[in-house]
Amino acid sequence: xxxxxxxxxxxxxxxxxxxxxxxxxxxxxxxxxxxxxxxxxxxxxxxxxxxxxxxxxxxxxxxxxxxxxxxxxxxxxxxxxxxxxxxxxxxxxxxxxxxxxxxxxxxxxxxxxxxxxxxxxxxxxxxxxxxxxxxxxxxxxxxxxxxxxxxxxxxxxxxxxxxxxxxxxxxxxxxxxxxxxxxxxxxxxxxxxxxxxxxxxxxxxxxxxxxxxxxxxxxxxxxxxxxxxxxxxxxxxxxxxxxxxxxxx
Amino acid sequence: xxxxxxxxxxxxxxxxxxxxxxxxxxxxxxxxxxxxxxxxxxxxxxxxxxxxxxxxxxxxxxxxxxxxxxxxxxxxxxxxxxxxxxxxxxxxxxxxxxxxxxxxxxxxxxxxxxxxxxxxxxxxxxxxxxxxxxxxxxxxxxxxxxxxxxxxxxxxxxxxxxxxxxxxxxxxxxxxxxxxxxxxxxxxxxxxxxxxxxxxxxxxxxxxxxxxxxxxxxxxxxxxxxxxxxxxxxxxxxxxxxxxxxxxxxxxxxxxxxxxxxxxxxxxxxxxxxx
Numbered sequence: 001x002x003x004x005x006x007x008x009x010x011x012x013x014x015x016x017x018x019x020x021x022x023x024x025x026x027x028x029x030x031x032x033x034x035x036x037x038x039x040x041x042x043x044x045x046x047x048x049x050x051x052x053x054x055x056x057x058x059x060x061x062x063x064x065x066x067x068x069x070x071x072x073x074x075x076x077x078x079x080x081x082x083x084x085x086x087x088x089x090x091x092x093x094x095x096x097x098x099x100x101x102x103x104x105x106x107x108x109x110x111x112x113x114x115x116x117x118x119x120x121x122x123x124x125x126x127x128x129x130x131x132x133x134x135x136x137x138x139x140x141x142x143x144x145x146x147x148x149x150x151x152x153x154x155x156x157x158x159x160x161x162x163x164x165x166x167x168x169x170x171x172x173x174x175x176x177x178x179x180x181x182x183x184x185x186x187x188x189x190x191x192x193x194x195x196x197x198x199x200x201x202x203x204x205x206x207x208x209x210x211x212x213x214x215x216x217x218x219x220x221x222x223x224x225x226x227x228x229x230x231x232x233x234x235x236x237x238x239x240x241x242x243x244x245x246x247x248x249x
Numbered sequence: 250x251x252x253x254x255x256x257x258x259x260x261x262x263x264x265x266x267x268x269x270x271x272x273x274x275x276x277x278x279x280x281x282x283x284x285x286x287x288x289x290x291x292x293x294x295x296x297x298x299x300x301x302x303x304x305x306x307x308x309x310x311x312x313x314x315x316x317x318x319x320x321x322x323x324x325x326x327x328x329x330x331x332x333x334x335x336x337x338x339x340x341x342x343x344x345x346x347x348x349x350x351x352x353x354x355x356x357x358x359x360x361x362x363x364x365x366x367x368x369x370x371x372x373x374x375x376x377x378x379x380x381x382x383x384x385x386x387x388x389x390x391x392x393x394x395x396x397x398x399x400x401x402x403x404x405x406x407x408x409x410x411x412x413x414x415x416x417x418x419x420x421x422x423x424x425x426x427x428x429x430x431x432x433x434x435x436x437x438x439x440x441x442x443x444x445x446x447x448x449x450x451x452x453x454x455x456x457x458x459x460x461x462x463x464x465x466x467x468x469x470x471x472x473x474x475x476x477x478x479x480x481x482x483x484x485x486x487x488x489x490x491x492x493x494x495x496x497x498x499x500x501x502x503x504x505x506x507x508x509x510x511x512x513x514x515x516x517x518x519x520x521x522x523x524x
Contacts, residue, residue: 056425058421058424058425080424081424081427081428081429082427084424084425084426084427085426085427088425089425091418091421091422091425093418095418095419095421095422096422097419097422097423097437097441098251098441099440099441099444108423108426108428108436108437109426109427109428112428112432112436113426113427113428113429113432143252157426158425158426160426161426161427
């Protein structure tokens with residue numbers, strides 16, 4: 001393993017986040033290396049989604065710092081919109097724009113934020129759609145696609161700006177079981193292309209197969225982390241063991 | 250979830266249109282039979298539906314109606330611009346924009362509460378009293394201004410309802426792609442809000458078409474005023490009926506347009522038909 005020598009894409013230092021009186025993140029330290037897939041596991045309400053949204057600055061941190069390749073993106077003077085171009089996020093519910101065609105969904109950030117010429121952006125959009133296997137659906141509207149197809153469009157949309165980091169927030173949780181595979185296959189391909197990914201997931205088998213690093217979140221703190229082989233076969237903490245027993249049976 | 254909601258709303262809309270159409274026809278027939286059999290019908294028919302007076306009043310009333318159309322045209326554009334601006338200002342978050350939000354809220358409260366006719370009097374007689382300009386400000390300009398002031402307050406609330414009806418996850422997704430607040434509004438929220446509130450907007454537009462007739466209180470010779478003059482000359486109320494008919498004819502295309510537009514959206518965005 002050459003984990004230590006690889007470039008750090010994302011680093012969290014003591015990140016805290018509260019909603020009202022509830023402290024959802026209670027001091028998270030985390031390092032994500034280039035080309036790694038980090039799987040966030042943990043019970044519902046353990047803070048997985050909040051952590052991802054905080055990284056994408058959709059929530060602002062209450063305390064601590066978030067570093068993206070040496071830039072402190074949690075600093076208040078940082079332009080959040082510019083940071084978000086560097087970090088893609090895919091949501092559980094796809095959140096495609098229903099009034100825009102698939103191609104317009106995919107090109108919205110390149111055309112309207114990066115101001116790429118329409119023809120260039122669309123060529124690139126078609127390329128992305130081809131990569132997720134949906135080039136023939138470019139002119140369709142999202143409502144006409146299956147859940148798995150919609151989620152693949154959402155992934156294409158999230159990587160349209162070539163982000164340095166891709167966040168996946170339980171992207172298969174809203175899908176029918178038979179549609180899960182096509183989305184996970186795509187994640188696998190993104191990994192082999194070298195995309196750096198942090199994914200919150202309940203797909204333990206997938207996490208064990210694909211993740212380079214597994215983080216067990218427990219009540220807003222990292223209960224345990226390590227390579228999947230360790231976490232899944234010999235969890236060190238009682239809490240992680242309990243959680244995995246329930247999931248893996 | 251979103252699809253289901255939209256389908257439900259559309260079904261509700263179609264149903265209420267069907268019910269109102271049927272009940273209107275039944276009601277009209279009943280009223281017609283009742284009215285025709287009243288003892289004074291002959292007199293009423295003569296003083297309200299007199300063909301000769303109708304023809305005689307036509308040139309003047311029609312000319313007045315052109316003024317209504319002009320006022321309506323500019324008022325509609327003004328309302329669209331001002332109401333959108335107001336609604337957008339209300340979506341701004343953060344303590345910096347508190348005064349803006351409070352002002353807009355105060356404005357909509359004030360002008361939704363004030364009867365249009367009072368706004369017309371205040372604007373129509375108050376603004377010239379300020380002597381801002383050397384010459385006289387035409388009454389139709391003042392009337393348009395009063396209409397814009399009042400209707401922008403209503404329409405901005407319609408926009409706000411539409412903006413709030415767009416699920417927050419849409420904004421979240423747009424912002425996560427790096428779109429600014431303004432771009433998110435323009436490309437993601439407002440187009441979806443527009444679809445949701447089109448019937449309500451059309452409704453307010455039709456309401457305004459009629460209220461354009463109120464500018465006659467300022468002395469503008471519009472269709473209503475012209476009808477009043479003709480009525481006084483002919484001792485016959487038919488010119489009023491003529492003016493009313495013109496307003497109805499004006500409203501009809503708008504209603505057709507709304508139907509066509511919602512049907513088009515439905516066919517483009519949804520799988521299968523709604524019965």
